[in-house]
Amino acid sequence: MADLPGLLRGAVADERLALARLLTAIENDAPGLRELLPQLFAAGRGGHLVGITGPPGSGKSTLVNALTDEWRRRGQRVGIVAVDPSSPYTGGAIMGDRIRMMAHAADRDVFMRSMASRGELGGIAAATWMAAAALDAAGYDPILIETVGAGQSEIEIARLAETTVVVEVPEMGDEVQAIKAGLLEVADLLVVNKGDRPGADLAARHLRAMLSTAGGRIGRKPPPIMLTTATSGEGVAALADAIEAHRSVARSPQEAPARARNQVRRALAELALRRASQHRAWDSTLQSVSDGELDPFMAAERLLGEDDMA
Ligand SMILES: Nc1nc2c(ncn2[C@@H]2O[C@H](COP(=O)(O)OP(=O)(O)O)[C@@H](O)[C@H]2O)c(=O)[nH]1
Ligand SMILES: [Mg+2]
Structure with a gap:
Protein backbone atom coordinates (compact mmCIF):
# COMPACT_ATOMS: atom_id res chain seq x y z
CA MET A 1 0.00 0.00 0.00
CA ALA A 2 1.27 3.45 -0.91
CA ASP A 3 2.42 5.74 1.90
CA LEU A 4 -0.03 8.50 1.02
CA PRO A 5 1.00 11.03 3.72
CA GLY A 6 4.62 10.50 2.63
CA LEU A 7 3.71 11.11 -1.01
CA LEU A 8 1.85 14.26 0.00
CA ARG A 9 4.90 15.54 1.93
CA GLY A 10 7.03 14.82 -1.12
CA ALA A 11 4.62 16.65 -3.40
CA VAL A 12 4.62 19.66 -1.07
CA ALA A 13 8.44 19.60 -1.20
CA ASP A 14 8.16 19.83 -4.99
CA GLU A 15 9.22 16.27 -5.76
CA ARG A 16 7.62 15.54 -9.11
CA LEU A 17 7.78 11.78 -8.71
CA ALA A 18 5.95 11.89 -5.38
CA LEU A 19 3.28 14.13 -6.92
CA ALA A 20 2.91 11.77 -9.90
CA ARG A 21 2.50 8.80 -7.55
CA LEU A 22 0.00 10.65 -5.42
CA LEU A 23 -2.05 11.47 -8.53
CA THR A 24 -1.97 7.83 -9.58
CA ALA A 25 -3.21 6.80 -6.13
CA ILE A 26 -6.02 9.36 -6.46
CA GLU A 27 -6.92 8.12 -9.92
CA ASN A 28 -6.98 4.51 -8.71
CA ASP A 29 -9.00 5.39 -5.64
CA ALA A 30 -6.31 3.83 -3.44
CA PRO A 31 -7.19 2.77 0.10
CA GLY A 32 -6.52 5.48 2.66
CA LEU A 33 -7.44 8.41 0.43
CA ARG A 34 -10.44 9.39 2.48
CA GLU A 35 -8.22 9.64 5.56
CA LEU A 36 -5.80 11.83 3.61
CA LEU A 37 -8.44 14.48 2.84
CA PRO A 38 -7.85 16.65 5.94
CA GLN A 39 -4.08 16.69 5.32
CA LEU A 40 -4.62 17.48 1.65
CA PHE A 41 -6.89 20.35 2.61
CA ALA A 42 -4.39 21.66 5.18
CA ALA A 43 -1.59 21.57 2.60
CA GLY A 44 -3.55 23.79 0.17
CA ARG A 45 -1.89 27.02 -0.90
CA GLY A 46 -4.89 28.82 -2.31
CA GLY A 47 -4.15 28.25 -5.99
CA HIS A 48 -6.82 29.40 -8.42
CA LEU A 49 -8.99 26.51 -9.63
CA VAL A 50 -10.15 27.13 -13.19
CA GLY A 51 -12.55 24.81 -15.04
CA ILE A 52 -12.46 24.80 -18.85
CA THR A 53 -15.37 23.09 -20.54
CA GLY A 54 -17.24 23.12 -23.84
CA PRO A 55 -18.10 20.81 -26.73
CA PRO A 56 -15.49 18.49 -28.24
CA GLY A 57 -13.35 20.19 -30.86
CA SER A 58 -14.02 23.74 -29.70
CA GLY A 59 -10.32 24.14 -28.96
CA LYS A 60 -10.14 23.64 -25.19
CA SER A 61 -6.84 21.76 -25.22
CA THR A 62 -5.29 24.22 -27.65
CA LEU A 63 -6.48 27.06 -25.44
CA VAL A 64 -5.15 25.39 -22.28
CA ASN A 65 -1.81 25.09 -24.05
CA ALA A 66 -1.85 28.76 -25.12
CA LEU A 67 -2.91 29.89 -21.63
CA THR A 68 -0.10 27.82 -20.17
CA ASP A 69 2.38 29.61 -22.45
CA GLU A 70 0.99 32.94 -21.31
CA TRP A 71 1.14 32.12 -17.59
CA ARG A 72 4.65 30.72 -17.92
CA ARG A 73 5.71 34.05 -19.44
CA ARG A 74 4.22 35.68 -16.35
CA GLY A 75 6.28 33.38 -14.13
CA GLN A 76 3.40 31.24 -12.83
CA ARG A 77 3.56 27.49 -12.36
CA VAL A 78 0.65 25.81 -14.13
CA GLY A 79 -1.11 22.59 -13.12
CA ILE A 80 -3.46 20.85 -15.55
CA VAL A 81 -5.97 18.06 -15.02
CA ALA A 82 -7.59 16.79 -18.23
CA VAL A 83 -10.70 14.69 -17.67
CA ASP A 84 -11.82 12.54 -20.54
CA PRO A 85 -15.26 11.03 -20.02
CA SER A 86 -14.84 7.94 -22.12
CA SER A 87 -11.49 7.13 -23.54
CA PRO A 88 -8.74 5.40 -21.60
CA TYR A 89 -5.10 6.32 -22.19
CA THR A 90 -5.05 4.94 -25.68
CA GLY A 91 -7.95 7.19 -26.75
CA GLY A 92 -7.41 9.64 -29.56
CA ALA A 93 -8.25 12.79 -27.66
CA ILE A 94 -5.90 12.04 -24.83
CA MET A 95 -3.09 11.08 -27.15
CA GLY A 96 -3.63 14.36 -28.98
CA ASP A 97 -3.55 16.27 -25.70
CA ARG A 98 -0.40 14.50 -24.66
CA ILE A 99 1.39 15.29 -27.88
CA ARG A 100 0.30 18.89 -27.76
CA MET A 101 1.46 19.25 -24.19
CA MET A 102 4.88 17.86 -25.05
CA ALA A 103 6.09 21.42 -25.62
CA HIS A 104 5.77 21.79 -21.86
CA ALA A 105 7.00 18.31 -20.99
CA ALA A 106 10.49 19.43 -20.13
CA ASP A 107 9.22 22.38 -18.11
CA ARG A 108 9.40 21.67 -14.38
CA ASP A 109 6.87 24.39 -13.73
CA VAL A 110 4.08 22.74 -15.70
CA PHE A 111 2.41 19.56 -14.47
CA MET A 112 -0.20 17.86 -16.62
CA ARG A 113 -2.24 14.79 -15.80
CA SER A 114 -4.98 13.09 -17.82
CA MET A 115 -7.63 11.29 -15.82
CA ALA A 116 -9.88 8.66 -17.30
CA SER A 117 -13.43 8.83 -16.08
CA ARG A 118 -14.57 5.85 -14.07
CA GLY A 119 -18.17 6.01 -15.12
CA GLU A 120 -21.32 7.06 -13.38
CA LEU A 121 -20.45 5.55 -10.01
CA GLY A 122 -16.72 6.02 -10.27
CA GLY A 123 -16.36 9.23 -8.34
CA ILE A 124 -14.75 11.32 -11.03
CA ALA A 125 -15.67 14.60 -9.37
CA ALA A 126 -14.01 13.52 -6.14
CA ALA A 127 -10.92 12.27 -8.00
CA THR A 128 -10.68 15.48 -10.02
CA TRP A 129 -11.11 17.56 -6.90
CA MET A 130 -8.36 15.68 -5.05
CA ALA A 131 -6.01 15.83 -8.06
CA ALA A 132 -6.48 19.59 -8.21
CA ALA A 133 -5.90 19.81 -4.46
CA ALA A 134 -2.65 17.82 -4.83
CA LEU A 135 -1.44 20.19 -7.56
CA ASP A 136 -2.35 23.11 -5.31
CA ALA A 137 -0.40 21.59 -2.41
CA ALA A 138 2.57 21.22 -4.76
CA GLY A 139 2.45 24.94 -5.48
CA TYR A 140 0.86 25.11 -8.92
CA ASP A 141 -1.28 28.19 -9.55
CA PRO A 142 -3.46 28.37 -11.53
CA ILE A 143 -4.76 24.82 -11.77
CA LEU A 144 -6.73 24.19 -14.96
CA ILE A 145 -9.32 21.41 -15.21
CA GLU A 146 -10.28 20.58 -18.78
CA THR A 147 -13.49 18.57 -19.23
CA VAL A 148 -15.47 17.77 -22.35
CA GLY A 149 -18.75 19.53 -21.80
CA ALA A 150 -20.77 17.08 -23.82
CA GLY A 151 -22.76 15.86 -20.85
CA GLN A 152 -24.18 17.38 -17.72
CA SER A 153 -21.72 15.59 -15.46
CA GLU A 154 -18.70 17.08 -17.22
CA ILE A 155 -20.19 20.53 -16.91
CA GLU A 156 -20.79 19.79 -13.25
CA GLU A 162 -13.82 28.70 -8.76
CA THR A 163 -13.85 30.11 -12.27
CA THR A 164 -15.65 28.23 -15.03
CA VAL A 165 -14.69 29.05 -18.60
CA VAL A 166 -16.98 27.73 -21.35
CA VAL A 167 -15.35 27.48 -24.79
CA GLU A 175 -31.65 27.49 -32.06
CA VAL A 176 -27.95 27.25 -31.29
CA GLN A 177 -28.08 30.58 -29.52
CA ALA A 178 -31.09 29.46 -27.51
CA ILE A 179 -29.23 26.39 -26.34
CA LYS A 180 -26.39 28.61 -25.31
CA ALA A 181 -28.71 30.55 -23.04
CA GLY A 182 -28.28 27.57 -20.71
CA LEU A 183 -24.62 28.45 -20.47
CA LEU A 184 -25.56 31.49 -18.46
CA GLU A 185 -25.96 29.33 -15.43
CA VAL A 186 -22.54 27.76 -15.63
CA ALA A 187 -20.16 30.18 -17.34
CA ASP A 188 -18.21 32.80 -15.46
CA LEU A 189 -16.45 33.57 -18.72
CA LEU A 190 -17.63 32.64 -22.18
CA VAL A 191 -15.00 32.20 -24.86
CA VAL A 192 -15.78 32.22 -28.57
CA ASN A 193 -12.69 30.47 -29.92
CA SER A 212 -27.97 40.01 -22.02
CA THR A 213 -31.67 39.48 -22.80
CA ALA A 214 -31.68 36.02 -21.24
CA GLY A 215 -29.69 37.30 -18.26
CA GLY A 216 -32.31 39.94 -17.60
CA ARG A 217 -34.94 37.19 -17.42
CA ILE A 218 -33.14 35.04 -14.84
CA GLY A 219 -31.61 37.97 -12.98
CA ARG A 220 -28.02 37.05 -13.54
CA LYS A 221 -25.46 39.31 -15.08
CA PRO A 222 -24.31 37.79 -18.38
CA PRO A 223 -20.73 36.52 -18.37
CA PRO A 224 -18.10 38.45 -20.29
CA ILE A 225 -17.65 37.09 -23.81
CA MET A 226 -14.09 36.90 -25.08
CA GLY A 235 -6.90 37.18 -27.34
CA VAL A 236 -5.23 34.71 -24.97
CA ALA A 237 -3.46 37.31 -22.80
CA ALA A 238 -6.78 39.13 -22.36
CA LEU A 239 -8.44 35.85 -21.41
CA ALA A 240 -5.70 35.15 -18.84
CA ASP A 241 -6.32 38.63 -17.40
CA ALA A 242 -10.08 38.03 -17.23
CA ILE A 243 -9.58 34.67 -15.51
CA GLU A 244 -7.25 36.24 -12.96
CA ALA A 245 -9.67 39.08 -12.36
CA HIS A 246 -12.41 36.55 -11.61
CA ARG A 247 -10.40 34.95 -8.81
CA SER A 248 -11.29 37.63 -6.29
CA VAL A 249 -14.88 37.80 -7.57
CA ALA A 250 -15.28 34.05 -6.98
CA ARG A 251 -13.99 34.45 -3.43
CA SER A 252 -16.14 37.47 -2.64
CA PRO A 253 -18.98 37.25 -0.08
CA GLN A 254 -21.41 37.76 -2.99
CA GLU A 255 -20.28 34.72 -5.01
CA ALA A 256 -18.63 32.33 -2.58
CA PRO A 257 -21.82 31.01 -0.91
CA ALA A 258 -23.47 30.06 -4.22
CA ARG A 259 -20.29 28.35 -5.30
CA ALA A 260 -20.05 26.47 -2.02
CA ARG A 261 -23.63 25.29 -2.47
CA ASN A 262 -22.83 23.96 -5.97
CA GLN A 263 -19.70 22.24 -4.75
CA VAL A 264 -21.34 20.56 -1.79
CA ARG A 265 -24.34 19.50 -3.86
CA ARG A 266 -22.05 17.92 -6.39
CA ALA A 267 -19.98 16.18 -3.71
CA LEU A 268 -23.10 14.93 -1.96
CA ALA A 269 -24.63 13.56 -5.15
CA GLU A 270 -21.46 11.69 -5.97
CA LEU A 271 -20.70 10.38 -2.49
CA ALA A 272 -24.29 9.33 -1.81
CA LEU A 273 -24.42 7.43 -5.09
CA ARG A 274 -21.08 5.76 -4.46
CA ARG A 275 -21.88 4.73 -0.91
CA ALA A 276 -25.33 3.50 -1.88
CA SER A 277 -23.89 1.48 -4.74
CA GLN A 278 -21.60 -0.25 -2.26
CA HIS A 279 -24.55 -1.13 -0.02
CA ARG A 280 -24.99 -4.82 0.57
CA ALA A 281 -28.59 -4.59 -0.61
CA TRP A 282 -27.82 -2.64 -3.85
CA ASP A 283 -28.53 -5.50 -6.27
CA SER A 284 -31.55 -6.85 -4.46
CA THR A 285 -33.01 -3.35 -4.09
CA LEU A 286 -32.65 -2.63 -7.80
CA GLN A 287 -34.30 -5.97 -8.47
CA SER A 288 -37.23 -5.08 -6.18
CA VAL A 289 -37.75 -1.80 -8.03
CA SER A 290 -37.58 -3.62 -11.33
CA ASP A 291 -40.14 -6.16 -10.06
CA GLY A 292 -42.47 -3.38 -9.00
CA GLU A 293 -42.22 -4.25 -5.31
CA LEU A 294 -40.50 -1.03 -4.29
CA ASP A 295 -40.67 2.50 -5.57
CA PRO A 296 -37.43 4.32 -6.42
CA PHE A 297 -37.64 6.71 -3.49
CA MET A 298 -38.19 3.93 -0.96
CA ALA A 299 -35.24 2.20 -2.61
CA ALA A 300 -33.08 5.29 -2.17
CA GLU A 301 -34.13 5.58 1.48
CA ARG A 302 -33.11 1.99 2.05
CA LEU A 303 -29.76 2.39 0.27
CA LEU A 304 -28.91 5.54 2.18
CA GLY A 305 -29.60 3.76 5.46
CA GLU A 306 -27.00 2.00 7.60
CA ASP A 307 -25.32 -1.02 6.07
CA ASP A 308 -24.13 -3.06 9.03
CA MET A 309 -22.20 -5.43 6.82
CA ALA A 310 -20.07 -2.72 5.16
N1 LIG B 1 -8.90 27.66 -36.97
C1 LIG B 1 -8.71 27.40 -35.70
N2 LIG B 1 -8.59 26.12 -35.28
C2 LIG B 1 -8.43 25.89 -33.97
C3 LIG B 1 -8.38 26.93 -33.01
N3 LIG B 1 -8.22 26.39 -31.77
C4 LIG B 1 -8.17 25.06 -31.96
N4 LIG B 1 -8.29 24.74 -33.26
C5 LIG B 1 -8.26 23.40 -33.87
O1 LIG B 1 -9.45 22.73 -33.52
C6 LIG B 1 -9.19 21.33 -33.35
C7 LIG B 1 -9.67 20.85 -31.98
O2 LIG B 1 -8.88 21.47 -30.99
P1 LIG B 1 -8.73 20.86 -29.52
O3 LIG B 1 -7.91 21.83 -28.74
O4 LIG B 1 -8.27 19.45 -29.56
O5 LIG B 1 -10.25 20.89 -29.05
P2 LIG B 1 -10.90 20.26 -27.72
O6 LIG B 1 -11.55 18.98 -28.13
O7 LIG B 1 -11.94 21.27 -27.31
O8 LIG B 1 -9.83 20.08 -26.70
C8 LIG B 1 -7.70 21.15 -33.56
O9 LIG B 1 -7.48 20.74 -34.87
C9 LIG B 1 -7.15 22.54 -33.33
O10 LIG B 1 -5.95 22.78 -34.02
C10 LIG B 1 -8.51 28.28 -33.49
O11 LIG B 1 -8.48 29.25 -32.73
N5 LIG B 1 -8.68 28.44 -34.83
MG1 LIG C 1 -9.23 18.44 -25.47
Whole structure:
Protein backbone atom coordinates (compact mmCIF):
# COMPACT_ATOMS: atom_id res chain seq x y z
CA MET A 1 0.00 0.00 0.00
CA ALA A 2 1.27 3.45 -0.91
CA ASP A 3 2.42 5.74 1.90
CA LEU A 4 -0.03 8.50 1.02
CA PRO A 5 1.00 11.03 3.72
CA GLY A 6 4.62 10.50 2.63
CA LEU A 7 3.71 11.11 -1.01
CA LEU A 8 1.85 14.26 0.00
CA ARG A 9 4.90 15.54 1.93
CA GLY A 10 7.03 14.82 -1.12
CA ALA A 11 4.62 16.65 -3.40
CA VAL A 12 4.62 19.66 -1.07
CA ALA A 13 8.44 19.60 -1.20
CA ASP A 14 8.16 19.83 -4.99
CA GLU A 15 9.22 16.27 -5.76
CA ARG A 16 7.62 15.54 -9.11
CA LEU A 17 7.78 11.78 -8.71
CA ALA A 18 5.95 11.89 -5.38
CA LEU A 19 3.28 14.13 -6.92
CA ALA A 20 2.91 11.77 -9.90
CA ARG A 21 2.50 8.80 -7.55
CA LEU A 22 0.00 10.65 -5.42
CA LEU A 23 -2.05 11.47 -8.53
CA THR A 24 -1.97 7.83 -9.58
CA ALA A 25 -3.21 6.80 -6.13
CA ILE A 26 -6.02 9.36 -6.46
CA GLU A 27 -6.92 8.12 -9.92
CA ASN A 28 -6.98 4.51 -8.71
CA ASP A 29 -9.00 5.39 -5.64
CA ALA A 30 -6.31 3.83 -3.44
CA PRO A 31 -7.19 2.77 0.10
CA GLY A 32 -6.52 5.48 2.66
CA LEU A 33 -7.44 8.41 0.43
CA ARG A 34 -10.44 9.39 2.48
CA GLU A 35 -8.22 9.64 5.56
CA LEU A 36 -5.80 11.83 3.61
CA LEU A 37 -8.44 14.48 2.84
CA PRO A 38 -7.85 16.65 5.94
CA GLN A 39 -4.08 16.69 5.32
CA LEU A 40 -4.62 17.48 1.65
CA PHE A 41 -6.89 20.35 2.61
CA ALA A 42 -4.39 21.66 5.18
CA ALA A 43 -1.59 21.57 2.60
CA GLY A 44 -3.55 23.79 0.17
CA ARG A 45 -1.89 27.02 -0.90
CA GLY A 46 -4.89 28.82 -2.31
CA GLY A 47 -4.15 28.25 -5.99
CA HIS A 48 -6.82 29.40 -8.42
CA LEU A 49 -8.99 26.51 -9.63
CA VAL A 50 -10.15 27.13 -13.19
CA GLY A 51 -12.55 24.81 -15.04
CA ILE A 52 -12.46 24.80 -18.85
CA THR A 53 -15.37 23.09 -20.54
CA GLY A 54 -17.24 23.12 -23.84
CA PRO A 55 -18.10 20.81 -26.73
CA PRO A 56 -15.49 18.49 -28.24
CA GLY A 57 -13.35 20.19 -30.86
CA SER A 58 -14.02 23.74 -29.70
CA GLY A 59 -10.32 24.14 -28.96
CA LYS A 60 -10.14 23.64 -25.19
CA SER A 61 -6.84 21.76 -25.22
CA THR A 62 -5.29 24.22 -27.65
CA LEU A 63 -6.48 27.06 -25.44
CA VAL A 64 -5.15 25.39 -22.28
CA ASN A 65 -1.81 25.09 -24.05
CA ALA A 66 -1.85 28.76 -25.12
CA LEU A 67 -2.91 29.89 -21.63
CA THR A 68 -0.10 27.82 -20.17
CA ASP A 69 2.38 29.61 -22.45
CA GLU A 70 0.99 32.94 -21.31
CA TRP A 71 1.14 32.12 -17.59
CA ARG A 72 4.65 30.72 -17.92
CA ARG A 73 5.71 34.05 -19.44
CA ARG A 74 4.22 35.68 -16.35
CA GLY A 75 6.28 33.38 -14.13
CA GLN A 76 3.40 31.24 -12.83
CA ARG A 77 3.56 27.49 -12.36
CA VAL A 78 0.65 25.81 -14.13
CA GLY A 79 -1.11 22.59 -13.12
CA ILE A 80 -3.46 20.85 -15.55
CA VAL A 81 -5.97 18.06 -15.02
CA ALA A 82 -7.59 16.79 -18.23
CA VAL A 83 -10.70 14.69 -17.67
CA ASP A 84 -11.82 12.54 -20.54
CA PRO A 85 -15.26 11.03 -20.02
CA SER A 86 -14.84 7.94 -22.12
CA SER A 87 -11.49 7.13 -23.54
CA PRO A 88 -8.74 5.40 -21.60
CA TYR A 89 -5.10 6.32 -22.19
CA THR A 90 -5.05 4.94 -25.68
CA GLY A 91 -7.95 7.19 -26.75
CA GLY A 92 -7.41 9.64 -29.56
CA ALA A 93 -8.25 12.79 -27.66
CA ILE A 94 -5.90 12.04 -24.83
CA MET A 95 -3.09 11.08 -27.15
CA GLY A 96 -3.63 14.36 -28.98
CA ASP A 97 -3.55 16.27 -25.70
CA ARG A 98 -0.40 14.50 -24.66
CA ILE A 99 1.39 15.29 -27.88
CA ARG A 100 0.30 18.89 -27.76
CA MET A 101 1.46 19.25 -24.19
CA MET A 102 4.88 17.86 -25.05
CA ALA A 103 6.09 21.42 -25.62
CA HIS A 104 5.77 21.79 -21.86
CA ALA A 105 7.00 18.31 -20.99
CA ALA A 106 10.49 19.43 -20.13
CA ASP A 107 9.22 22.38 -18.11
CA ARG A 108 9.40 21.67 -14.38
CA ASP A 109 6.87 24.39 -13.73
CA VAL A 110 4.08 22.74 -15.70
CA PHE A 111 2.41 19.56 -14.47
CA MET A 112 -0.20 17.86 -16.62
CA ARG A 113 -2.24 14.79 -15.80
CA SER A 114 -4.98 13.09 -17.82
CA MET A 115 -7.63 11.29 -15.82
CA ALA A 116 -9.88 8.66 -17.30
CA SER A 117 -13.43 8.83 -16.08
CA ARG A 118 -14.57 5.85 -14.07
CA GLY A 119 -18.17 6.01 -15.12
CA GLU A 120 -21.32 7.06 -13.38
CA LEU A 121 -20.45 5.55 -10.01
CA GLY A 122 -16.72 6.02 -10.27
CA GLY A 123 -16.36 9.23 -8.34
CA ILE A 124 -14.75 11.32 -11.03
CA ALA A 125 -15.67 14.60 -9.37
CA ALA A 126 -14.01 13.52 -6.14
CA ALA A 127 -10.92 12.27 -8.00
CA THR A 128 -10.68 15.48 -10.02
CA TRP A 129 -11.11 17.56 -6.90
CA MET A 130 -8.36 15.68 -5.05
CA ALA A 131 -6.01 15.83 -8.06
CA ALA A 132 -6.48 19.59 -8.21
CA ALA A 133 -5.90 19.81 -4.46
CA ALA A 134 -2.65 17.82 -4.83
CA LEU A 135 -1.44 20.19 -7.56
CA ASP A 136 -2.35 23.11 -5.31
CA ALA A 137 -0.40 21.59 -2.41
CA ALA A 138 2.57 21.22 -4.76
CA GLY A 139 2.45 24.94 -5.48
CA TYR A 140 0.86 25.11 -8.92
CA ASP A 141 -1.28 28.19 -9.55
CA PRO A 142 -3.46 28.37 -11.53
CA ILE A 143 -4.76 24.82 -11.77
CA LEU A 144 -6.73 24.19 -14.96
CA ILE A 145 -9.32 21.41 -15.21
CA GLU A 146 -10.28 20.58 -18.78
CA THR A 147 -13.49 18.57 -19.23
CA VAL A 148 -15.47 17.77 -22.35
CA GLY A 149 -18.75 19.53 -21.80
CA ALA A 150 -20.77 17.08 -23.82
CA GLY A 151 -22.76 15.86 -20.85
CA GLN A 152 -24.18 17.38 -17.72
CA SER A 153 -21.72 15.59 -15.46
CA GLU A 154 -18.70 17.08 -17.22
CA ILE A 155 -20.19 20.53 -16.91
CA GLU A 156 -20.79 19.79 -13.25
CA ILE A 157 -17.14 18.89 -12.81
CA ALA A 158 -16.12 22.18 -14.34
CA ARG A 159 -18.45 23.89 -11.89
CA LEU A 160 -16.42 22.55 -8.98
CA ALA A 161 -13.84 25.13 -10.00
CA GLU A 162 -13.82 28.70 -8.76
CA THR A 163 -13.85 30.11 -12.27
CA THR A 164 -15.65 28.23 -15.03
CA VAL A 165 -14.69 29.05 -18.60
CA VAL A 166 -16.98 27.73 -21.35
CA VAL A 167 -15.35 27.48 -24.79
CA GLU A 168 -17.59 27.66 -27.84
CA VAL A 169 -17.06 28.06 -31.56
CA PRO A 170 -18.71 30.81 -33.59
CA GLU A 171 -22.18 29.76 -34.75
CA MET A 172 -25.11 31.92 -35.74
CA GLY A 173 -28.33 29.89 -35.79
CA ASP A 174 -31.14 30.99 -33.47
CA GLU A 175 -31.65 27.49 -32.06
CA VAL A 176 -27.95 27.25 -31.29
CA GLN A 177 -28.08 30.58 -29.52
CA ALA A 178 -31.09 29.46 -27.51
CA ILE A 179 -29.23 26.39 -26.34
CA LYS A 180 -26.39 28.61 -25.31
CA ALA A 181 -28.71 30.55 -23.04
CA GLY A 182 -28.28 27.57 -20.71
CA LEU A 183 -24.62 28.45 -20.47
CA LEU A 184 -25.56 31.49 -18.46
CA GLU A 185 -25.96 29.33 -15.43
CA VAL A 186 -22.54 27.76 -15.63
CA ALA A 187 -20.16 30.18 -17.34
CA ASP A 188 -18.21 32.80 -15.46
CA LEU A 189 -16.45 33.57 -18.72
CA LEU A 190 -17.63 32.64 -22.18
CA VAL A 191 -15.00 32.20 -24.86
CA VAL A 192 -15.78 32.22 -28.57
CA ASN A 193 -12.69 30.47 -29.92
CA LYS A 194 -11.59 30.09 -33.55
CA GLY A 195 -11.76 33.84 -33.93
CA ASP A 196 -9.95 33.42 -37.24
CA ARG A 197 -13.13 31.97 -38.77
CA PRO A 198 -15.15 34.33 -40.95
CA GLY A 199 -18.01 35.91 -39.04
CA ALA A 200 -16.54 35.16 -35.63
CA ASP A 201 -16.84 38.79 -34.54
CA LEU A 202 -20.47 38.94 -35.56
CA ALA A 203 -21.26 35.64 -33.83
CA ALA A 204 -19.71 36.90 -30.62
CA ARG A 205 -21.77 40.10 -30.83
CA HIS A 206 -25.00 38.15 -31.40
CA LEU A 207 -24.23 35.91 -28.47
CA ARG A 208 -23.60 38.93 -26.28
CA ALA A 209 -26.92 40.50 -27.24
CA MET A 210 -28.80 37.25 -26.76
CA LEU A 211 -27.27 36.56 -23.35
CA SER A 212 -27.97 40.01 -22.02
CA THR A 213 -31.67 39.48 -22.80
CA ALA A 214 -31.68 36.02 -21.24
CA GLY A 215 -29.69 37.30 -18.26
CA GLY A 216 -32.31 39.94 -17.60
CA ARG A 217 -34.94 37.19 -17.42
CA ILE A 218 -33.14 35.04 -14.84
CA GLY A 219 -31.61 37.97 -12.98
CA ARG A 220 -28.02 37.05 -13.54
CA LYS A 221 -25.46 39.31 -15.08
CA PRO A 222 -24.31 37.79 -18.38
CA PRO A 223 -20.73 36.52 -18.37
CA PRO A 224 -18.10 38.45 -20.29
CA ILE A 225 -17.65 37.09 -23.81
CA MET A 226 -14.09 36.90 -25.08
CA LEU A 227 -12.95 36.18 -28.60
CA THR A 228 -9.79 34.07 -28.98
CA THR A 229 -7.77 32.31 -31.62
CA ALA A 230 -6.06 29.60 -29.62
CA THR A 231 -3.87 28.51 -32.52
CA SER A 232 -2.26 31.95 -32.92
CA GLY A 233 -2.57 33.15 -29.33
CA GLU A 234 -4.78 36.08 -30.30
CA GLY A 235 -6.90 37.18 -27.34
CA VAL A 236 -5.23 34.71 -24.97
CA ALA A 237 -3.46 37.31 -22.80
CA ALA A 238 -6.78 39.13 -22.36
CA LEU A 239 -8.44 35.85 -21.41
CA ALA A 240 -5.70 35.15 -18.84
CA ASP A 241 -6.32 38.63 -17.40
CA ALA A 242 -10.08 38.03 -17.23
CA ILE A 243 -9.58 34.67 -15.51
CA GLU A 244 -7.25 36.24 -12.96
CA ALA A 245 -9.67 39.08 -12.36
CA HIS A 246 -12.41 36.55 -11.61
CA ARG A 247 -10.40 34.95 -8.81
CA SER A 248 -11.29 37.63 -6.29
CA VAL A 249 -14.88 37.80 -7.57
CA ALA A 250 -15.28 34.05 -6.98
CA ARG A 251 -13.99 34.45 -3.43
CA SER A 252 -16.14 37.47 -2.64
CA PRO A 253 -18.98 37.25 -0.08
CA GLN A 254 -21.41 37.76 -2.99
CA GLU A 255 -20.28 34.72 -5.01
CA ALA A 256 -18.63 32.33 -2.58
CA PRO A 257 -21.82 31.01 -0.91
CA ALA A 258 -23.47 30.06 -4.22
CA ARG A 259 -20.29 28.35 -5.30
CA ALA A 260 -20.05 26.47 -2.02
CA ARG A 261 -23.63 25.29 -2.47
CA ASN A 262 -22.83 23.96 -5.97
CA GLN A 263 -19.70 22.24 -4.75
CA VAL A 264 -21.34 20.56 -1.79
CA ARG A 265 -24.34 19.50 -3.86
CA ARG A 266 -22.05 17.92 -6.39
CA ALA A 267 -19.98 16.18 -3.71
CA LEU A 268 -23.10 14.93 -1.96
CA ALA A 269 -24.63 13.56 -5.15
CA GLU A 270 -21.46 11.69 -5.97
CA LEU A 271 -20.70 10.38 -2.49
CA ALA A 272 -24.29 9.33 -1.81
CA LEU A 273 -24.42 7.43 -5.09
CA ARG A 274 -21.08 5.76 -4.46
CA ARG A 275 -21.88 4.73 -0.91
CA ALA A 276 -25.33 3.50 -1.88
CA SER A 277 -23.89 1.48 -4.74
CA GLN A 278 -21.60 -0.25 -2.26
CA HIS A 279 -24.55 -1.13 -0.02
CA ARG A 280 -24.99 -4.82 0.57
CA ALA A 281 -28.59 -4.59 -0.61
CA TRP A 282 -27.82 -2.64 -3.85
CA ASP A 283 -28.53 -5.50 -6.27
CA SER A 284 -31.55 -6.85 -4.46
CA THR A 285 -33.01 -3.35 -4.09
CA LEU A 286 -32.65 -2.63 -7.80
CA GLN A 287 -34.30 -5.97 -8.47
CA SER A 288 -37.23 -5.08 -6.18
CA VAL A 289 -37.75 -1.80 -8.03
CA SER A 290 -37.58 -3.62 -11.33
CA ASP A 291 -40.14 -6.16 -10.06
CA GLY A 292 -42.47 -3.38 -9.00
CA GLU A 293 -42.22 -4.25 -5.31
CA LEU A 294 -40.50 -1.03 -4.29
CA ASP A 295 -40.67 2.50 -5.57
CA PRO A 296 -37.43 4.32 -6.42
CA PHE A 297 -37.64 6.71 -3.49
CA MET A 298 -38.19 3.93 -0.96
CA ALA A 299 -35.24 2.20 -2.61
CA ALA A 300 -33.08 5.29 -2.17
CA GLU A 301 -34.13 5.58 1.48
CA ARG A 302 -33.11 1.99 2.05
CA LEU A 303 -29.76 2.39 0.27
CA LEU A 304 -28.91 5.54 2.18
CA GLY A 305 -29.60 3.76 5.46
CA GLU A 306 -27.00 2.00 7.60
CA ASP A 307 -25.32 -1.02 6.07
CA ASP A 308 -24.13 -3.06 9.03
CA MET A 309 -22.20 -5.43 6.82
CA ALA A 310 -20.07 -2.72 5.16
N1 LIG B 1 -8.90 27.66 -36.97
C1 LIG B 1 -8.71 27.40 -35.70
N2 LIG B 1 -8.59 26.12 -35.28
C2 LIG B 1 -8.43 25.89 -33.97
C3 LIG B 1 -8.38 26.93 -33.01
N3 LIG B 1 -8.22 26.39 -31.77
C4 LIG B 1 -8.17 25.06 -31.96
N4 LIG B 1 -8.29 24.74 -33.26
C5 LIG B 1 -8.26 23.40 -33.87
O1 LIG B 1 -9.45 22.73 -33.52
C6 LIG B 1 -9.19 21.33 -33.35
C7 LIG B 1 -9.67 20.85 -31.98
O2 LIG B 1 -8.88 21.47 -30.99
P1 LIG B 1 -8.73 20.86 -29.52
O3 LIG B 1 -7.91 21.83 -28.74
O4 LIG B 1 -8.27 19.45 -29.56
O5 LIG B 1 -10.25 20.89 -29.05
P2 LIG B 1 -10.90 20.26 -27.72
O6 LIG B 1 -11.55 18.98 -28.13
O7 LIG B 1 -11.94 21.27 -27.31
O8 LIG B 1 -9.83 20.08 -26.70
C8 LIG B 1 -7.70 21.15 -33.56
O9 LIG B 1 -7.48 20.74 -34.87
C9 LIG B 1 -7.15 22.54 -33.33
O10 LIG B 1 -5.95 22.78 -34.02
C10 LIG B 1 -8.51 28.28 -33.49
O11 LIG B 1 -8.48 29.25 -32.73
N5 LIG B 1 -8.68 28.44 -34.83
MG1 LIG C 1 -9.23 18.44 -25.47
